[in-house]
Structures are given as C-alpha cells and as structure tokens.
Amino acid sequence: MHFEELIKTIKERRQVLQVTQETLAEVSGVGLRTIKQFESGKGNPTLLTLQKILEVLGMEVSLKLTNVSLNK
Template sequence: MHFQSLIEAIKTRRQNLAVTQEMLSELSGVGLRTLKQFESGKGNPTLETLQKLGNALGMELMFAVKELNVNE
C-alpha cells in the first residue's frame, strides 16, 4: 500500500467511527500534533506510531519490508 493510501485509510476509518483527532490521540497514545501532521500528509510517523493508530481504530496493518542486498 502506498504511504498516501495508508494515511487516507487511517483518516477515513477514524471519520467513519466518528472518532475525533483528540479522541484518537488519547486512545492511541500518539500526540495530537503528530496525528494532525500525519493526517495532513506532513511528518514522518514511525512504524510504532502507525501501529498504535491502527490498533486504536481496530485496523490490522501489515508492513512489507523490502530485502536489501548489501555487498560485503
């Protein structure tokens, strides 16, 4: 899933559940400023932050990690 799609999915889920940004901040333990920046497409949330938001909204987030080939 493209990063912008992930942002939209979390924002849409929050809105569909009638959860305010303030409520989601409290439920997830993610700072309100961080959440607002994330939803506006600014900032760079960590995987932990994304997981906290997903958990609070009852979402299962799957992250694909690309394998890197490093020359020795």
C-alpha cells in the same frame, strides 16, 4: 500501499468511527500534534506510532507480496 493511500484509509476509518483526532490521540497515546501532522500528509511516522493509531481504529499492518522482487 503508498503513503497517501495509507493516510486516506486511516483518516476515513477514523471518520467512519466518528472519532476526532483529539480522541484518537488520547486513546492511542500518540500526541495530537503527531496525528495532525500525519493525517495532513506532513509526517513520516515510526512503525510504533502507526501501530498505536491503527490499533485504536481496529486495524493492523500486514505485508503483501507484490509482483516484482529484486530484478534479477
């Protein structure tokens, strides 16, 4: 899942839940500015910030195997 896709998924999830950026900021404990930057594609959030946001939205990070590993 690339960056834009992550953003899109999170943004849509927030909107489905009818939560504003401001509310998300308050509930998650992440600064409003940080959320705005992230959703507008400007940021490179830390894992912790991402997890705080996801938790409020009822989501979590998981890891998936892709096909190509170290090209050996």
